[in-house]
Each structure stands twice: as C-alpha cells, then as structure tokens.
Amino acid sequence: MNWQDTALVLAGIIGSTVAVIHGVLVQRYMVRPVGAFLQAEKRAAASTRRLVPLLLHFSTVSWFVGGLALIAAAGWFGAEARLATSLIVGGLYLYGALGNLWGTRGRHPGWMLYSVALILIAFGAIR
Template sequence: MNWQDAALMMAGFIGSGVAVIHGSLTQRLMIRPLTKSVLADELTLVKKLVPSLLQFSTFNWFLGGLALIASALWFEQDVRLATSLLVGSSYLYVALVNLWATRGRHPGWMLYTVALGLIAFGVNGSGG
C-alpha cells in the first residue's frame, strides 16, 4: 500500500465516521422530537418522509466512504478516479453548504474538507 492508497482509505474513514455521528445526532436531536410532536401526529406524511430525507445524506456519505476504502484496496486507477470524483463531489457539496449555513461554526465542513484534500492526494498518481 502506498501513500495515495492510505490517503483514499483515510478519506473513506473520515467520511463514513462523520456519517455515523451525523446519523445518530440527526436521529436523536431532530427526528425523535419531530415524530413526537403534536403536528407530526396529524401529518403522517411528515412522519414518514422527513426522517428518510434527513438520513439520506448520512446514507450517501457512509457509502461514499466505503467506496473510497474499497477503491484504495481493490480498484484500478480509472475506477479510483471515477469513485473519487463521485464521492468528492458529494463531500464538496456538503462542505460548502455546511460552511455557508453554519457560518463556519460546525466541524462537518472542516472534516469533509480534510477528506477532500485526502481524496485529491489519493487519486493523484495512485496506481495500486
């Protein structure tokens, strides 16, 4: 394993780890209170749809992290590039939106920015 492979794996661990923390905090701090509210009792659609939408990003980031780890271990250079572009675009979006929405007061944008740097390093010249 070379440094580029290690960087892709680390980006994957950061992405998946942040996703797990995000998912548990979202469940505890947003979804549970929403499903217990009086309004949500009256709106069945809200109780069904909102939790799924809130956790979709968690699911996406977690699978993206796993894809980066798999790409470092088993994929060829062209597949690593495609995987890194797809996962990196998702991580870039969340980093920028998180930075903008929280005005920098949330660690998520920093962690995904670090992951983006690792992806950029890892895809640059990794050959297996």
C-alpha cells in the first residue's frame, strides 16, 4: 500500500465516521422532533411522515457509502475508476463541507473534517 492508497483509506474512514455521528445526531435532534410534530399534526399525510426521516438521512447515507467507496478504490479499483470515485465522493464531501461552513458560520467540526478528507482525496486520487 502506497501513500496515495493510505490517503484514500483515511479519507474514507473520516467520511464514514463523520456520517455515522451525523446520522445519530440527525436522528436525535431532527427526525424525532419533526416526527413527533408530524404525528401530532393531523393534516400531515402518512407519506410525508414516512419520507421526512429518509430525506433527513439522505446525506448521511451518501457520505457513509462514499467513504466505503474510497476505501474500496484504494484497494481494488483501477486508475480511472479510482479517479472517478474520488471526483464523485469529493463532490459529495465538498457539498457537505461548504454547507456546514455556511450553515453554522464555522462553528461545526464537520466542515473541518470533510476539508481534511478532501485534501486526502486530492492527494490519493492521482497515482
């Protein structure tokens, strides 16, 4: 395993770990309260009550699977697939980093962690 492979693996571990923590916090502080509100709101359709948790966790799932893809790219993918994976996952992580930075005005560790992952992805994408 060379330095580029190690960089992609580390980026994948950071991304997947942040995604799991994000998922727990979203469930606790967003899904449960919004679900309770929608349950109490008699006008909310059943489809809305089912869709809200899925939509709130969409980024969590994307970031987690992206992390796993980076780990797989480091070990098994060829150069072109490795670059494509890095670009796609890098785009997801860039969106998360910028969203966290803008939305919290910098008071959120997520943008810093995804920025580190982006630097590792950039280093690891090229052989």
